[in-house]
Amino acid sequence: MNEKDVLAQRFEEHRPHLRAVAYRMLGSLSEAEDAVQEAWLKLSRSDAAEVQNLGGWLTTVVGRVCLDMLRSHTTRREDPLHDQDGRIRVPDPVVSRADGLDPEQEILLADSVGIALMVILETLSPAERLAFVLHDMFAVSFDEIAPVLGRTAATTRQLASRARRRVQGAAPAPDADPARLRTVVEAFLAAARGGDFDALVSLLDPGIVARSDGGTLCPSVLRRGAAEVASQAITFARFAEAGRPVLVNGLPGVVSLSAQGELLSVMAFTIRDGRITALDILTDPERLARIDLGVLDS
Numbered sequence: 090m091n092e093k094d095v096l097a098q099r100f101e102e103h104r105p106h107l108r109a110v111a112y113r114m115l116g117s118l119s120e121a122e123d124a125v126q127e128a129w130l131k132l133s134r135s136d137a138a139e140v141q142n143l144g145g146w147l148t149t150v151v152g153r154v155c156l157d158m159l160r161s162h163t164t165r166r167e168d169p170l171h172d173q174d175g176r177i178r179v180p181d182p183v184v185s186r187a188d189g190l191d192p193e194q195e196i197l198l199a200d201s202v203g204i205a206l207m208v209i210l211e212t213l214s215p216a217e218r219l220a221f222v223l224h225d226m227f228a229v230s231f232d233e234i235a236p237v238l239g240r241t242a243a244t245t246r247q248l249a250s251r252a253r254r255r256v257q258g259a260a261p262a263p264d265a266d267p268a269r270l271r272t273v274v275e276a277f278l279a280a281a282r283g284g285d286f287d288a289l290v291s292l293l294d295p296g297i298v299a300r301s302d303g304g305t306l307c308p309s310v311l312r313r314g315a316a317e318v319a320s321q322a323i324t325f326a327r328f329a330e331a332g333r334p335v336l337v338n339g340l341p342g343v344v345s346l347s348a349q350g351e352l353l354s355v356m357a358f359t360i361r362d363g364r365i366t367a368l369d370i371l372t373d374p375e376r377l378a379r380i381d382l383g384v385l386d387s
């Protein structure tokens with residue numbers, strides 16, 4: 090095995106961790122893969138013998154690549170529920186079997202990064218997101234993050250602190266008991282199928298926000314409040330009829346399939362104190378086509 094093969098092997102050992110960093114930074118699985126590949130290109134062109142801590146070096150490289158990608162996007166939206174074109178934006182979901190994650194998904198979602206948290210990360214500035222993700226989620230020191238941002242360690246600490254306050258205020262930790270969460274999701278589906286408006290309302294937090302991301306060709310929908318979301322759920326109960334229980338970002342969710350087995354939607358539930366506080370639905374055909382349903386049967 091030559092020197093480049095050894096380097097490639099060492100890089101592959103770090104790939105799952107790097108994907109986890111990039112996913113939290115970008116909210117897109119495909120862009121995360123691009124960022125990780127760019128890190129490999131940078132490593133292959135560098136003098137790896139001079140790198141004492143390869144994992145730490147690669148983490149900051151991926152962080153810098155993601156930062157550049159975020160900054161290259163058009164001006165970030167003022168409304169955190171919409172992208173720069175006014176469309177609803179739901180981050181890419183990680184879908185797995187209802188009975189558990191595979192080892193690679195466990196690494197990707199080590200911090201139980203639910204869709205609700207990913208939505209809040211999307212509202213941070215690129216610098217805030219990098220400081221928060223690298224420090225709070227991956228324990229990278231501010232001294233290491235600061236050069237990536239071109240800031241002082243003290244300023245970087247302030248960025249992470251500001252991001253932390255926003256995350257904790259907008260995305261409190263959801264309920265952790267999987268069985269309890271699944272019970273709530275199943276009750277929601279049963280009520281939607283049965284057209285039971287009152288039962289649905291009782292399962293929804295009064296301030297619930299429901300987001301549906303249909304992509305560029307399909308209309309997106311934003312609903313607020315228990316009554317409005319319950320009415321919408323009954324209207325679209327046909328999706329519930331074909332619902333299959335899964336985990337979405339490690340939490341109980343539902344995928345809807347057509348009679349031909351085509352993926353129609355992915356539903357992610359955020360549940361706190363026994364009530365659904367957020368419902369995020371991906372119906373974008375282009376992004377749904379990238380989801381590997383094979384993981385559900387493996």
